[in-house]
Structure formats: structure tokens, C-alpha cells
Amino acid sequence: MNIEMIRAAAGRLAGQVRRTPLLGSPFLDEIAGRRVLVKPECLQHTGSFKYRGARSALSALTPEVRARGVIAFSSGNHAQGVALAAREFGVPAVIVMPADAPALKIANTRAYGAEVVLYDRATEDRDAIGTALAAERGLTLVKPFDEPQVIAGQGTIGLEIAEQAAEAGIGRAEVLMPTGGGGLASGIALALAAEAPGLRVRPVEPEGFDDVKRSLERGEISPNARLTGSVCDAIVTPAPGAITFPILKALAGPGIAVTDDEALGAMVQAFTRLKLVVEPGGAVALAAALFHGREIEGEAVVVVLSGGNVDPALFAQALDRFA
Amino acid sequence: MNIEMIRAAAGRLAGQVRRTPLLGSPFLDEIAGRRVLVKPECLQHTGSFKYRGARSALSALTPEVRARGVIAFSSGNHAQGVALAAREFGVPAVIVMPADAPALKIANTRAYGAEVVLYDRATEDRDAIGTALAAERGLTLVKPFDEPQVIAGQGTIGLEIAEQAAEAGIGRAEVLMPTGGGGLASGIALALAAEAPGLRVRPVEPEGFDDVKRSLERGEISPNARLTGSVCDAIVTPAPGAITFPILKALAGPGIAVTDDEALGAMVQAFTRLKLVVEPGGAVALAAALFHGREIEGEAVVVVLSGGNVDPALFAQALDRFA
Numbered sequence: 143m144n145i146e147m148i149r150a151a152a153g154r155l156a157g158q159v160r161r162t163p164l165l166g167s168p169f170l171d172e173i174a175g176r177r178v179l180v181k182p183e184c185l186q187h188t189g190s191f192k193y194r195g196a197r198s199a200l201s202a203l204t205p206e207v208r209a210r211g212v213i214a215f216s217s218g219n220h221a222q223g224v225a226l227a228a229r230e231f232g233v234p235a236v237i238v239m240p241a242d243a244p245a246l247k248i249a250n251t252r253a254y255g256a257e258v259v260l261y262d263r264a265t266e267d268r269d270a271i272g273t274a275l276a277a278e279r280g281l282t283l284v285k286p287f288d289e290p291q292v293i294a295g296q297g298t299i300g301l302e303i304a305e306q307a308a309e310a311g312i313g314r315a316e317v318l319m320p321t322g323g324g325g326l327a328s329g330i331a332l333a334l335a336a337e338a339p340g341l342r343v344r345p346v347e348p349e350g351f352d353d354v355k356r357s358l359e360r361g362e363i364s365p366n367a368r369l370t371g372s373v374c375d376a377i378v379t380p381a382p383g384a385i386t387f388p389i390l391k392a393l394a395g396p397g398i399a400v401t402d403d404e405a406l407g408a409m410v411q412a413f414t415r416l417k418l419v420v421e422p423g424g425a426v427a428l429a430a431a432l433f434h435g436r437e438i439e440g441e442a443v444v445v446v447l448s449g450g451n452v453d454p455a456l457f458a459q460a461l462d463r464f465a
Numbered sequence: 466m467n468i469e470m471i472r473a474a475a476g477r478l479a480g481q482v483r484r485t486p487l488l489g490s491p492f493l494d495e496i497a498g499r500r501v502l503v504k505p506e507c508l509q510h511t512g513s514f515k516y517r518g519a520r521s522a523l524s525a526l527t528p529e530v531r532a533r534g535v536i537a538f539s540s541g542n543h544a545q546g547v548a549l550a551a552r553e554f555g556v557p558a559v560i561v562m563p564a565d566a567p568a569l570k571i572a573n574t575r576a577y578g579a580e581v582v583l584y585d586r587a588t589e590d591r592d593a594i595g596t597a598l599a600a601e602r603g604l605t606l607v608k609p610f611d612e613p614q615v616i617a618g619q620g621t622i623g624l625e626i627a628e629q630a631a632e633a634g635i636g637r638a639e640v641l642m643p644t645g646g647g648g649l650a651s652g653i654a655l656a657l658a659a660e661a662p663g664l665r666v667r668p669v670e671p672e673g674f675d676d677v678k679r680s681l682e683r684g685e686i687s688p689n690a691r692l693t694g695s696v697c698d699a700i701v702t703p704a705p706g707a708i709t710f711p712i713l714k715a716l717a718g719p720g721i722a723v724t725d726d727e728a729l730g731a732m733v734q735a736f737t738r739l740k741l742v743v744e745p746g747g748a749v750a751l752a753a754a755l756f757h758g759r760e761i762e763g764e765a766v767v768v769v770l771s772g773g774n775v776d777p778a779l780f781a782q783a784l785d786r787f788a
Contacts, residue, residue: 163483165508169576184740185488246737253492410777414569417507417742417773450740454733454788458781465777 143290143385145336148297148329151198155298158230159194160186162299164306164444167415173432177442179310180428181303182418184450188222188254190376190424191296191326191448192286196223198295199284200231208233213281215239215268218247219376219449220286225254236281238272244375244453263370287325288383296326300333303444307341312442314340316395318427319446321345321354322377324386326448331393341444343394346427348374348402354382354390355397363387373402373456374423376449398437403464404429409457410464412447421452422460466613466708468659471620471652474521478621481553482517483509485622487629487767490738496755500765502633503735503751504626507743507773511545511577513699514619514649514771515609519546521618522607523554531556536604538562538591541570542699542772543609548577559604561595567698567776586693610648611706619649623656626767630664635765637663639718641750642769644668644677645700647709649771654716664767666717669750671697671725677705677713678720686710696725696779697746699772721760726787727752732780733787735770744775745783 162185170178183191200208211234214224221237228235235256239248240263252258261271276283285292303317317334321327324345331343345354351372356364365381372378382390400408405422408429412420420428427445431438485508493501506514523531534557537547544560551558558579562571563586575581584594599606608615626640640657644650647668654666668677674695679687688704695701705713723731728745731752735743743751750768754761 160486160488163486163508165483182740185486189740413742413780414777417505417512419736419740419742454736454784457736458784461777461781 143293145332147290147294148333151294152298152301154201155197158197161302162186165416169415175435178431179444181446184418184420184424184447188226189450190219191299192219192223193226194298195292195295195325197227199291200227202291203282207282210280212284213272213276214284215272216286217375218243219451221251222254224284225251225256229255236275238268246453247451287323288385293325293329297329297333300330301337304334304337315440315442315444316344316438317341317444318344318346318430320377320423320426320448321347322379324354324382324390328386328389331389335393345394345397346430347399348372349399351378352397352399355399357382357387358397374405374426376421376423398430398434400426400429404433406460407464408432410460419450420447421449424449466616468655470617471656474617475621475624477524478520481520484625488739492738498758501754502767504769505741507741507747507770511549512773513542514622515542515546516549517621518615518618518648520550522614523550525614526605530605533603535607536595536599537607538595539609540698541566542774544574545577547607548574548579552578559598561591569776570774610646611708616648616652620652620656623653624660627657627661630767638763638765638767639667639761640664640767641667641669641753643700643746643749643771644670645702647677647705647713651709651712654712658716668717668720669753670720670722671695672722674701675720675722678722680705680710681720697728697749699744699746721753721757723749723752727756729783730787731755733783742773743770744772747772
């Protein structure tokens with residue numbers, strides 16, 4: 143896993159992924175007490191950064207292997223990314239999803255042409271299901287984060303941030319991103335280490351599901367005690383990965399944990415101030431920038447909004463409570 | 466009023482306005498029955514395209530005149546645009562606003578540092594109030610649409626659409642935009658006539674407030690019978706302007722009128738499919754593309770989302786009804 147893989151992924155993704163802008167708002171700067179620059183990956187194809195990693199992984203397969211099809215397991219955003227990338231290449235995609243995933247995510251994954259296989263998150267093991275189906279049909283498993291070509295795809299966000307921060311005159315800053323298994327954080331960390339060493343990654347998670355934060359504190363992988371009960375469902379994963387964690391241990395600053403209400407409040411700020419739709423899990427880094435300023439260093443902070451696939455009823459409730 | 470003024474405005478605005486992207490979604494294409502390309506000016510500074518015209522107008526004043534300050538009357542988006550542009554130039558801004566404008570718009574205008582003077586939309590004449598204040602304090606009146614340098618600023622959107630449509634391989638298409646007094650539509654029409662003659666402007670308005678549509682049909686200015694009662698408040702104006710109407714008469718195709726429910730439905734589609742926050746008036750062109758396809762010609766349509774300053778409670782209600 144190295145910067146050359148990220149540069150190669152950027153070449154394969156050119157013209158396919160959206161180069162998302164770097165936005166700001168004087169109102170957010172005022173709340174945060176420093177300049178806030180936002181990278182809205184909710185505007186990416188399929189509504190999340192996951193399309194980058196999926197497209198990177200599929201584009202790295204040989205045509206023969208890719209033609210047999212791919213399989214993925216995901217609570218939603220990775221699923222949509224793999225489904226769209228597979229459709230673009232004209233190959234089959236099977237997505238193994240928890241039966242309690244948001245209805246919109248299941249419907250969208252099917253709409254992108256994928257076959258959806260549902261499983262019970264409490265009683266079944268998605269890895270076992272995925273591995274069995276892959277073997278049976280000759281499908282290639284595209285892991286959601288602990289997979290070098292996926293990490294390379296997510297790392298292209300880091301290449302863009304390095305360029306865009308330089309254009310904005312920012313040479314030193316912390317870069318906050320929502321973190322589940324660490325594919326996004328580790329990809330960006332590798333890209334920034336090579337291209338913008340004054341920018342440092344800070345993983346952000348929901349309180350009670352802060353496996354990356356704890357693992358970084360302890361210096362070893364420390365899994366989450368539970369996997370349900372956060373409104374930030376999209377970024378709750380069992381533990382950082384065998385590939386992602388060593389990268390974060392070497393390159394990332396300390397993790398930050400935010401409450402569900404802080405995530406929802408940041409979601410409403412993105413609505414009001416940036417005119418962007420962000421899902422709760424996608425808003426945790428903005429929540430950290432707005433409400434945990436004392437845990438952050440520097441005059442400017444860069445924040446990744448990682449996805450926008452939020453249930454409309456939940457969004458309406460958050461507007462009622464926090465707007 | 467000519468293309469050279471728009472090109473000059475683009476030069477003055479370079480590095481100040483956001484060059485908004487041209488986005489799409491396969492789901493919107495499916496609903497519309499043709500390719501839909503969206504220009505999200507809700508992502509512009511202050512949350513609407515109005516900043517372009519305001520910044521253009523202020524930047525065209527001599528430093529001496531500008532230093533005495535500016536005044537504007539507006540239901541909200543023009544107000545915020547003028548307020549921010551004035552703050553950037555370090556000059557005073559007085560904004561005359563209807564007392565029943567959305568609270569968020571009044572608060573934001575004040576937050577940008579402007580002095581807000583409220584008036585009663587039913588009993589007072591905003592033009593008279595504005596003119597008197599301007600004379601009294603030596604302020605320059607920045608009209609919301611019937612002002613050449615404002616039209617030139619809005620026309621920079623047309624220059625961007627011409628380039629971005631060509632990059633997307635689109636040489637012939639109709640270009641739909643929300644239309645009040647016609648500043649946005651006439652500016653884009655002039656830009657496209659010069660830079661992309663295969664693209665034709667189609668003004669879109671709320672049903673019952675379709676003064677531009679009727680005026681184009683009759684060949685003469687035909688004012689609205691009433692000015693209140695539409696959820697699309699941001700784009701309800703008395704009549705097309707003395708400068709904007711002749712431009713639209715020469716260059717635009719027929720107008721399209723959409724219902725309030727269609728506007729709200731399009732607002733929800735922008736939420737779900739594009740992850741963008743759009744106000745009802747800012748969504749009428751998308752509503753026309755999605756729900757009035759038989760009134761549109763061609764394999765692709767370009768749609769301007771003109772603003773995103775929507776009341777959160779109204780947005781939550783629309784999600785409950787249409788998502």
C-alpha cells in the first residue's frame with residue numbers, strides 16, 4: 143500500500159469520479175472559531191465517497207476476472223458504489239446487505255442493477271455469507287475498506303485536498319473525516335503524507351463506537367463492544383482493518399468522538415449553511431470541527447462530508463429539533 | 466446590454482464567485498425521460514446566484530461612488546448577495562425587505578453586516594422607500610434584475626453552462642431556469658446566444674405568477690395579477706423588466722409554469738438524488754424538467770437550481786409529503 147497505488151487509481155478514475163469542490167461558509171467559520179473548508183463527497187456519484195474505492199477496485203481487476211462479476215457486503219454506501227461501478231463495466235454485482243439497512247439504500251442498490259441478498263445483522267455472519275457466494279459463483283469479493291485498491295480509490299480524495307488546500311493558501315491544517323473501518327482515513331493519510339505533509343489526518347467516530355480512536359490510544363486494534371444503536375449507522379464497523387490500522391497508527395493524529403446529537407446538529411448546519419444533504423455518519427467530522435474545537439489544532443480545518451444517503455423522515459426530525 | 470458586458474463581468478468576478486459544477490443523476494434522467502444536467506447555484510456564496518449579479522454591480526462602480534454605500538430591495542436572495550458583496554468591498558449596505566420575508570433570510574442579511582429596513586408588502590411601495598433612502602444618504606441603488614451590470618453578473622452562469630455543456634458533449638439543448646424579473650434568464654440567454662447558439666433559454670415560473678410566460682405569449686409586458694400566495698416567494702415579481710423583457714422576447718423559447726406541489730416535489734428529488742438543498746422557487750426549473758417533459762424538446766435538458774435558502778420547517782413538511 144503506497145502513494146504510487148493512489149496515483150495509479152487517480153489515473154484510472156479520471157473522468158469517472160467527480161472532483162468535488164472545497165467549500166466554506168463564514169457562518170461555519172464563526173461557530174468553529176477557525177476557517178472550515180468542507181470537501182462534500184455527498185456530491186460524489188451514488189451520494190458518497192465509496193464510489194471512488196469501488197470503481198478503483200473494479201478497474202484494477204483483469205477483464206476476465208471482472209467479467210465473472212463482483213460481490214460486496216455493506217450497510218449501504220459501499221453497496222451502491224460497487225453496484226454502479228459494476229453496471230458501468232457491464233458485469234454482475236451481488237450485494238449482501240443487512241435486512242435492517244435504510245430502505246432507500248436497499249432500493250438504490252437494486253436500482254443500480256445489483257442483486258441484493260439480505261441477512262440478519264444479529265444472527266448471521268456477513269463475511270461467511272459473502273465468501274460462500276463468491277466461491278459458488280466465481281465472484282470477486284470487493285471488501286469495503288481493508289482492500290488496497292479500495293484504499294487507493296479513497297486516497298484520491300487526499301490528492302484533491304492537497305491541491306485544493308494549496309490553492310486556498312493552506313499549508314498546515316488538520317483534516318477530519320468520518321471513520322468506520324479506516325479506508326477513507328488511511329487512503330487520505332497516505333496521499334497527504336506524500337503530497338501535503340503539513341496536513342494531518344484526524345479520524346472522527348460516534349461516541350460508543352470509537353474503535354479507531356481507542357485503537358490509536360492503545361497502539362493495538364480494540365474492537366467495538368457493540369455494532370447497533372448509533373444514528374451514524376453508515377460508519378459503525380467492528381474494528382479498524384489489518385491494512386488500514388497500521389497506516390493510521392503511523393500517520394494519523396488522535397481520534398475524536400462525537401455524540402449522535404452533535405452529528406445531527408452538524409447535519410442541520412450543512413443544510414442551512416452549505417445547502418448540502420449529509421447523512422448523520424457523514425457529518426461527524428463537521429460535528430467535530432464545530433463542537434470539539436478544543437481537540438483540534440491550527441487556524442484552519444479541512445472536513446470531509448462522506449455521504450448524503452439519509453432517510454428523509456430522520457432528516458425532517460433533525461430539522462425540527464436543531465434548525 | 467451585450468455579451469462584452471458579460472465577459473467583462475466574468476473577468477471582475479474571477480476568483481470571487483464559485484464556478485458551480487454541472488451535475489446529473491441516472492434517477493433524474495429516468496423520471497425526465499431525457500438526460501438532465503443540473504447547475505446548482507444553491508452552492509454559490511450566500512446560497513443563490515444573486516451574489517453574482519450583486520458582486521458584478523458593486524465591482525462596476527467607481528471607488529468613490531461605491532464608498533458611499535449601496536441600497537437594495539429584495540425578498541431575500543438579492544439582499545444577501547448585495548450585503549456580502551458590500552462587506553467584501555468594505556462599504557455600507559442598506560437592504561429594504563418585506564416584513565414577511567423568511568426569518569432566515571432577514572437574519573442572514575443582518576449577519577452579512579447590512580442594515581435591514583423592513584416594509585409592509587401590502588401597503589407600502591418598496592421602490593419609493595428605496596429611492597428616498599438612496600437620495601437621503603447618497604447610496605447607489607442596486608436593482609434586483611433590471612440593471613445591466615446585474616444581468617451581466619447572472620450571465621456569467623451562461624458562460625459556464627456553454628463551456629460545461631460542450632465538455633459533456635451537448636451542443637443542442639433547452640436551458641431551464643427559475644424566472645422572476647428575468648435577470649437570470651436574460652443574462653444566460655445573451656451568453657448562450659454568443660457562446661452556444663444550440664442552447665435555448667426557457668423561463669420557468671409558478672402557476673398563477675407566470676408574468677414572463679404570458680408576456681412572451683402576448684409579445685408585451687403583462688404583469689401578475691397578485692404578488693402573494695405562492696410557496697415560490699423568491700421568484701414572484703410584478704412583471705418582467707424594461708431591459709430583461711426585450712432580451713427574452715428576442716432569445717427565449719416559450720415559458721413554462723409549474724404548480725407549487727411540483728416545485729416541492731422537485732425540491733425533494735434534489736434532496737434525494739443530488740444531495741442538494743434547494744428552495745421551492747429555486748426548484749421550479751427542475752420541476753419543469755421532471756414533470757413537464759412534453760413541453761420540452763431534445764435529448765438533454767440543462768436546469769439551473771437558483772437558490773437554497775429555504776425555511777427548515779417548510780423543507781421538513783415537504784419531505785413528509787413527497788419523499
